[in-house]
Amino acid sequence: MPDQHIVTAYDAELRRLGGQIAEMGGLAETLVADSVAALSRNDLELAQRVITHDKRLDQMQRTVEEEAILLIAKRQPMATDLREVISFMRIANDLERVGDLAKNIAKRVIAIDSPIAHKQFLVGVQHLVEIALEQLANVLNAYSNREDGLARAVRDRDTDIDALYTSLFRELLTYMMEDPRNIGQCTHLLFSAKNIERIGDHATNIAETVHYAITGEMWEGDRPKADTTSVESLPVPG
Amino acid sequence: MPDQHIVTAYDAELRRLGGQIAEMGGLAETLVADSVAALSRNDLELAQRVITHDKRLDQMQRTVEEEAILLIAKRQPMATDLREVISFMRIANDLERVGDLAKNIAKRVIAIDSPIAHKQFLVGVQHLVEIALEQLANVLNAYSNREDGLARAVRDRDTDIDALYTSLFRELLTYMMEDPRNIGQCTHLLFSAKNIERIGDHATNIAETVHYAITGEMWEGDRPKADTTSVESLPVPG
Incomplete structure (x- = not known):
């Protein structure tokens, strides 16, 4: 039964790629949680560990991409199977x-290199990362269990992250205007918040890929969008 | 001569994909130049046009990805040809x-929605985008003409962009500290400068892909790195 044998080998390769994606997802979640923990506690050692472990994620992405492409070239999968392999590549890229x-x-x-001056500077960032981590966990579950409804819920909830980011952006600018000594730390926190908001965007990208893997279609229309910091006027200095 | 016929059809598909990449490259360059022109002149109409045309670039990337994957599945290219198709996908992704x-x-x-208060706020941003645009033009030439040396020159020059960005970051923070009324505009300019610095990173990614397409290998070691704003202490408020 040579055909049977080929199919089984193919399935094994697919399963192995799926396992690599799951491992990448777990590592990505850890890096996100650790980066904000390091920020909150001024933990330079943990920050350095995140930087080091990120290289491993880069390497895993390259491996998934190469193996997925070799799989396509070797097995010429069609329809559902081809979508599955394309989805691996896209998700690995987002992770x-x-x-x-x-x-x-x-x-x-490492740049801030000192405890955050006021605890309230961190409240919004911590809240933001909690939601982003929930989104990541949910979309990885949606992928493992092929749950289109959960993927759609992740996409719809991205507006929460965007709205929270917008409000945090204004809050941090207000601290900067109140006291110029806050400008340094708050600027780094602004960039950190923007990075978390973009992590949310990648969770949404993955949700779109999950929907594509399950249905073969992309969602219609623009995704919901509520990050308005770059299209709104700023708080007035006072 | 069915084999000859297949090879010719394959070459035609490769050439067509190459043409799409060239078109994407031209459009990307225009969007970058126009976005900073709009920033400098407070030209909201031009800004809106950039936002609209970016959707076209997204669509082109999806098309290149789909066609490249179908080409791999259909033709099972090996070695050099496979690298060529993978390179198309990677470059389209970066563009x-x-x-x-x-x-x-x-x-x-659109967020700033008013002329930049002081011309000197813009000098560094404009200088930064000039270098980024040169990098983009050079790497697209390196790709069209298969020039590995030019690709390496692009990679090596990324440190110039990073160093300039670092100096601009400090300069903009100084304006913010001098007068809190500058905080709004300078924050948006900081994010714009960071976006340009990242455009430079994508030019470097493309340089790496060109090297891979030509030689089948990745460059050894970490790329040179001189953006130190996130690992350096900040200017002291004064």
């Missing part, structure tokens, strides 16, 4: 970028 | 992200 964003936050910890 | 970054700058123009 690699999530790792980069966590690394960027970790680098800011 | 799509360059377009996103130009769109982000255009959105900041």
Whole structure:
């Protein structure tokens, strides 16, 4: 039964790629959580660990991409199977970028290099990362269990992250205007918040890929969007 | 001569994909130049045009990805040819992200919604985008003409962009500290500068892909890196 044998080998390769994606997802979640923990506690050692471990995620993404392409060239999968392999590549790409964003936050910890001056500077950032981590966990579950409804819920909830980011952006600018000594730390926190908001965007990208893997279609229309910091006027200095 | 016929059809498909990449490259360059022109002149109409045209770039990237994958599945290219098709996908991905970054700058123009208060705020941003555009033009030439030396020159020059960005970051923070009324505009300019610095990173990614397409290998070691804003202490408020 040579055909049977080929199908089984193919399935095994697919399963192995799926396992690599799951491992990448777990690592990406850890890097995001650790980067903000390092930021909150001024933990330079943890920040350095995030930067080091991100390289592993980059390497895994390259491996998934190469193996997926070889699989396509070797097995010529069609329809559902081809979608599955394309989805692996897309998700690996998004997870690699999530790792980069966590690394960027970790680098800011090293740049700030001192405890955050006022605890309230951190409240919004911590809230933001909690939602982003929930989104990541949900979309990885949606992928493992092929749940289109959960993927759609992740996409719809991205507006929460965007709205929270917008409000945090204005809050941090207000601290900067109140006292110029806050400008340095708050600027780094602004960039960190923007990185978390973009992690949310990647969770949404993955949700779109999950929908595509399940149905073969992309969602219609623009995704919901509520980050308005770059299309709104800013708080007036006072 | 069916084999000859297949090879010719394959070459035609490769050439068509190459043409799409060239078109994407031209569009990406235009979006970047226009976004900073809109920023400099407070040209909301031009900013809106950048946002609209970026969607076209997204669509082109999807098309290149789909056609490249179908080509791999259909023709099972090996070695050099497979590298060529993978390179198309990677470069299209980077160019799509360059377009996103130009769109982000255009959105900041709409957010600022007023002429930049002091011309000197813009000098560094304009200088930064000039170098980024040169890098993009050079790497697209390196790709069209298969010039590995030019690709390496692009990679090596990324440190110039990073060093300039670092100095601009400090300069903009100084304006913010001098007068809190500058905080709004300078924050948007900081994010715009960061977007341009990342456009430079994508030019470097493309340089790496060109090297891979030509030689089948990745460059050894970490790329040179001189953006130190996130690992350095900040100017002291004064």
